[in-house]
Amino acid sequence: MELSPLTEAFVLHFGEMGSRWGINRTVGQIYALLYISEHPLPADEIAQKLGFSRSNVSMGLKELQSWRLVRLQHLPGDRREHFSTPDDIWEIVRTLAEQRRRREVDPTLSVLRDLLVAQPASESDKLAQHKLQEMHDLIELLVGWADEVSKLETKELIQLLKLGSRVVSLLELKNRLPILGRNARRRAETAPPGDDMEPEF
Amino acid sequence: MELSPLTEAFVLHFGEMGSRWGINRTVGQIYALLYISEHPLPADEIAQKLGFSRSNVSMGLKELQSWRLVRLQHLPGDRREHFSTPDDIWEIVRTLAEQRRRREVDPTLSVLRDLLVAQPASESDKLAQHKLQEMHDLIELLVGWADEVSKLETKELIQLLKLGSRVVSLLELKNRLPILGRNARRRAETAPPGDDMEPEF
């Protein structure tokens, strides 16, 4: 491997974790190596450092590129392609979220919607559809939140995260000042039957 | 399969998605079936409906139980064990988050911490440690946020999610009204002692 023990430990752990998240170990290790490396690396060097075949690295990089998680660049005086990760780790998080959404969440929402508009063939299908509706609404809520939040500047995002649940006190504040929130006075209403996800605020 | 087309479509999609998230297809399908079913199901019925061997189902259920994602119960007049998912979908989300954290996030933080306290063997190790520090801090921030937020009542949580990025305007509002006082209305249980993530608002 000829990696420093520090790098090796990180790379191995990351590969292991990757495989628990549906990313193959090789790809995880390549990513970890690029992340921790000072400079962009050419494919043959990655192969040599990690002990993979050149072709395996080629496929791994292709995969990472399809996720937009690595960037390709050319260094002067070297014909090889060099790969690197973005310098800003928040950009990495955003990309990951965006891609996961595009590849897994959106197709799932689409399937759920199809099943929800289908004519139920039985009583038990109707009950099933209710469950699917709950799941659909939950995912949509989370996705909507993620969309909103991903628009924030990193600084604002960090501020928000640091605030944690204390943000709720702000909500209470808002609710105590009805002039600020359009639905401030609707809280006491009972939820409509068959829809227990709708918060009235 | 003898499942309604609706159930079958859901189960198949869920199995597919599971396998992209590091959960094997069988386990994903079992979970989907339990989720969508009206009543708790015994293992042999799951096996029959999904066309898996009884032993495969047994292993899948064991896996799901280790994740605390399914519950076992006995129905009167039936010696078999019946399995079900929680009725409240938010509980499912919480469990999933909690378990992922315990199994993947915490070990990763632990590895990162170990590598951060290790003596760097070179200049390039020092740079690497800087990258690891960034990753560590980011994960810790996210985990801290998740901890805080998971303490909220579901209603509050939904309210927060619906608010999305508009919460930032509340933050600004608050900053413009210093009369309300620092940490006004702060909830005692959400402020762990020794918390180093204190927001300056």
Next chain:
DNA sequence: CTGTTCTTTCAGTTTTTTCTGAAATAACTG
């Protein structure tokens, strides 16, 4: 206790995924 029903375990098989080397392709150099 004996027989019955339900559940788990696990060695071996099947299936799927990952990985490689060889060959093809592409990109450049002089």
Next chain:
DNA sequence: CAGTTATTTCAGAAAAAACTGAAAGAACAG
């Protein structure tokens, strides 16, 4: 252009993961 270097593709090998049936183990009923 011919030669060289870099990259990708892909059929088959290797490895890993999933799955099964048979057998053992547990929990009960009578």
